[in-house]
Amino acid sequence: MILNNTLYDLFIENAAKVNVEILSLGLGYTAVTTSDGGIGLSYTYFEDKRACTLLNKLIDYEGKPAADLLENIKSDNMLGRSMALALINALNYEKALELPIDENNEIMFEKLKIGKGTKAAMVGFFGPLVDIFKQRKASLEILDRSRNLGQEDQFYKKLKDWADVLFLTSTSILNNTTEKILGYVHENVKTVMLGPSTPMAGEAFAHLPVHMLAGTVPIEKDKILKAIRHGMGTPILHKFSRKAYLTLKKV
Numbered sequence: 001m002i003l004n005n006t007l008y009d010l011f012i013e014n015a016a017k018v019n020v021e022i023l024s025l026g027l028g029y030t031a032v033t034t035s036d037g038g039i040g041l042s043y044t045y046f047e048d049k050r051a052c053t054l055l056n057k058l059i060d061y062e063g064k065p066a067a068d069l070l071e072n073i074k075s076d077n078m079l080g081r082s083m084a085l086a087l088i089n090a091l092n093y094e095k096a097l098e099l100p101i102d103e104n105n106e107i108m109f110e111k112l113k114i115g116k117g118t119k120a121a122m123v124g125f126f127g128p129l130v131d132i133f134k135q136r137k138a139s140l141e142i143l144d145r146s147r148n149l150g151q152e153d154q155f156y157k158k159l160k161d162w163a164d165v166l167f168l169t170s171t172s173i174l175n176n177t178t179e180k181i182l183g184y185v186h187e188n189v190k191t192v193m194l195g196p197s198t199p200m201a202g203e204a205f206a207h208l209p210v211h212m213l214a215g216t217v218p219i220e221k222d223k224i225l226k227a228i229r230h231g232m233g234t235p236i237l238h239k240f241s242r243k244a245y246l247t248l249k250k251v
Helices: 002-015 066-074 078-091 093-097 106-111 127-135 152-161 178-182 221-229 234-240
Strands: 020-025 029-034 039-043 119-123 139-143 165-169 190-194 212-218 241-247
Touching (some): 002 078, 002 178, 020 066, 020 221, 029 221, 039 212, 106 212, 119 127, 119 152, 165 178
Parallel strands (some): 119 165, 165 190
């Protein structure tokens, strides 16, 4: 996938300069910290767990060059990519800290001009955002396999001839569907990649029709790491983080 290779190329130089400090694979999210003070998150992606073994190699990444872990962004193993994407967000941490904040998602909805009559498509279910769409009286179609929401063929057709905006979960990077989904959008669709997994690096999406990134920047590291270890999800992680955004194209 072009996106995976682009992410690797963008961060390999930084990864060669630092070590992985902590790697925490939580049930909900994965966290990685680096020796230069960085911390990053990613959704922990695994499906149909049928055995105790999810990773087949005994590799201790902690205390080792971050470049070793970064290799996994090109792996076929989704858990490997989960760890690597969290690392990428840790390597990008200082830049992410400088981004503007959108705690209540108001800026995102205003910039995308979402209001009465807007036709919105969403990949991945984001409960708080669904409520905002309802408040703004926008039409909403959702595709989320884990919740059995939507039919792929019908949803993709709506991306081609119906949708005004697309909210795309960045967990699509982990199952390698980002480029497939964005391949269906018509030229006037405004797209935002969002969620704690989102790499807030505009250069990675230069080849894709992505207009905005909306991600999560951890602030209280110890509390974030404890929440990860305890299997907590997005609502808890956001208590110890801030929501940042980055505009990539004119909307």
